[in-house]
Amino acid sequence: MAAYGLYTHIASNKLRSMLLLGGLFLLIYVLVYAGALVGEVVIDSGRSVDEYLRQAAHDLVSAFPWATIAAAAWIVIAYFFHQDMIDAVTGGESVTRQQQPRLYNLLENLCISRGIPMPKLKVMDSPALNAFATGLNPRQYAITVTTGLLKALNDQEIEAVLGHELTHIRNGDVQLMVVAVIIAGVVGFFGELFFRIFTNLSWNSTGGGWSSSSSSSSSSSSSSDRDSKGSGGGAIVVIIIAIALILLAWLLSQVVKLALSRSREFLADAGSVELTKDPDAMISALRKIENRGELPGATSAVMELCVDNPREGFADLFATHPSIQSRVDALVKYAGGRDPGPLALPQDSADDTGAAAEQDRPPHRGPWGEATTLDGTPPPLPAPGPAEDPPRGPWGRRV
Template identity: 50%
Template sequence: MLPAYGLYTHIRANEVRSRVLVICLFLFSLVLAYGLALLIRATSGGLPAGTLPGFAAYLRAALHDLVWMGPLAIAATILWLFVAFRAHQAIVAGVIGARPLIRSEAPDLYRLLEALCIARGIAMPALQIADDPALNAYATGLNPSQYTITVTTGLMASLDAREMRAVLAHELTHIRNDDVRTMMIAVVIAGIFAFLAEAASRRDYTRDLGSRREGAFPAMLLGAALITLAWILSRVIQFALSRTREYVADAGAVELTKDPDALISALLKISGRGDLVRAPAGVMELCFDNPRAGFLGLLNTHPAVEDRIAALVRYAGGRAP
């Protein structure tokens, strides 16, 4: 297992991923705009005067619409990014039911986190607590002034000091390695396309094909396919983000605490008990453990707990349970 701190290639890769994600967001927004233009043209039967109906005619008309819909889509994307940058933590906290954790409520937790931050020489993130029996934790934020670590009441009740220290060190490593920023951008991207794709799918387009002009139906199908494709690609990008980030964060936790057995113990306690019922899929992808399995395990965002423990035993000197 490679040490997380000093692993500048991992941090650099996250910087590149973040830029690629933002570029993809703008490209997908144009694909989405073209798909919507096709749907509108096909369902309304509207073609420029003097244009003979046909599939190619709808493609050209939608492309003409993209001249004004494209800039509108770009502007909406910029606005979405601005709102997400400012309010993403409040949105996540609202969904989960998390609130700021003051020092008097959990002085021991504050001392653990402060010691880890001093040892690594990084600014201390804010602490939040979520009233949930699940055993989990996650980090959010896009820059040092926003970084926050959230723990559940279930986690605080079940883990001892050594195990909690290991979990906090894991989340700090995600912050240090820019994993948090990369994943937050991915969640924002997937969120907007999931919302728009769902909104588009709720409408019965077949009833709008009153004119049933030649080429309208295949144009409508292509428009719907493009909208679906934009959503699927936004999800694929999330899953394409290497799952090795969890191994690297585990390595960083061990490097920081010098206690692989505590992390193994924490993983064993959390395994199978980390599902935050109120959390959407995007938030679960930020968590210490994500028990929600993807299709046949191929789209899992986290390695299996057994694999993480095996790596800690093999590479970090942990003892097999």
């Protein structure tokens, strides 16, 4: 479903969320089938490929209800506790008006002016410049900002960032992103689980079967007492198929990001300008955040929720955010903003910090209170300015 405007974009997000949830169950079944293939090889490594595939399909049917329950349980857990999981990763903490009056008032004013329900406000202790919104319903919505953002941006720029995140909430982008995080998390968890099981198994070339790595030595000593069950070529092919299915499920969970149209960031920037009526503030905020948004220790799933995600995949294939330059260009073209170009912050350079401190230092005084330079000589007199005209009377005559 193509999105050509705000309302079609919101409807498209809702449809994609339902499709992605359906895709989650499909990927779970693919992983269960791959696990059944590995299990059948471990049980009996002397069968043909067709026999393995048929028996694994029978196992999938038997495990279907349990896999469905496990996927549904994961969704329920993520629905109620996803914010706690994100806070555990980022260290975000809820704040009140008394703790952050400046930030709280800016967000409250935006919400009141547009009749938007007030989301929870959280602050993350990090020098990075970034912010993100989370939540699946109005009672869960929350906006998290970093302490670095609060220090580096002025009130107008912070208000623009808050407007950006509020627009994500209004447009339904937050729900879609959280669903994508749930899918990536569950597929990554089960995929890693199956790979750990697989790596704990070793191929017994003498007996033509698979055995636990911890017991491979004992099994090899008794392998001569067992009948060979064949070359084991079918088992190897089935293991390769299982690995390919696990990799396919993981790859599809990553490709889910491609379903998250990058236009959501352009729309959120435009929504911020619509809320604040200040395109220049949004542009300068993006320029300050540019290349300074990496959250230390944050997972890629969390970074995909942020105002800017500086991480990019191979050949920009998995990048979830358009570049800052393209977003600024759009604001200049369609909102009439002015681009100041890349901005340097005081903490970017020790020289800049030293120069600023030197400029703010009070003048050196001599023994009689007169201003002098550090070597004791009087400072140079300022250059004379243009002489002021004497005051004139009502008829133009000098008085």
